[in-house]
Amino acid sequence: MSTAVIVYVLTALGAVVVVLTRLRLGRGAGGAGRLEVGRRLLDLHTGAGVLALAVWVAFLVAPADTVVGGSGVGILAIGLWWLVALAGLLILVRWLPSRGRHASEGRGDTWSEGPGLSILAHVGMVVGVAVFTWAYLKEYV
Numbered sequence: 001m002s003t004a005v006i007v008y009v010l011t012a013l014g015a016v017v018v019v020l021t022r023l024r025l026g027r028g029a030g031g032a033g034r035l036e037v038g039r040r041l042l043d044l045h046t047g048a049g050v051l052a053l054a055v056w057v058a059f060l061v062a063p064a065d066t067v068v069g070g071s072g073v074g075i076l077a078i079g080l081w082w083l084v085a086l087a088g089l090l091i092l093v094r095w096l097p098s099r100g101r102h103a104s105e106g107r108g109d110t111w112s113e114g115p116g117l118s119i120l121a122h123v124g125m126v127v128g129v130a131v132f133t134w135a136y137l138k139e140y141v
Contacts, residue, residue, distance in 0.1 A: 007135050010128040011056060017121045018049030018084065021091065024118075045087040052080035056132070071140050078136055081129040088122035 025042050056077040062069030092115070 003135050003138065007060070007132060010131055011053070011060070014049070014081070014084070014125060014128055015053050017088070017125050018046060018053070020121065021049075021088065021118075022046045025091070041087060041090055045084060045091060048080050048083045048087060052077060052084050055080060074136050074140065078129070078133055081132055085122070085126045085129045088125050092118055092122050 022042065022045075055073060058068050059073045059077050062073075064070070067073070
């Protein structure tokens with residue numbers, strides 16, 4: 001399988017992770033976990049994800065001799081993807097067990113049993129962004 005096909009498939013999967021995270025944890029969704037995810041963190045994840053997706057897709061489809069297809073836009077897109085991945089890992093922190101008198105109990109999840117889906121999605125996002133970085137370096141460096 002060619003590198004380009006892998007990058008396009010991972011781009012689509014990255015978009016799915018950003019959208020599903022917003023749907024699961026958005027207002028009133030009642031996502032699983034021991035702690036509520038801060039609204040700013042979720043907004044950062046979604047906003048950076050939408051921006052990363054738009055800039056990355058524009059970079060991928062634009063001719064290399066244009067500004068949008070240039071290396072600076074590619075670096076910007078990869079930087080945004082890393083921001084999305086790091087925000088996703090911070091979202092996973094809510095699954096860490098908490099102890100103490102004021103610790104809250106874990107809640108049930110309607111989409112999965114436990115944190116498995118979130119771990120798969122966000123660790124997969126980190127791996128995907130690492131592949132984007134590798135593919136970019138392979139092509140442009």
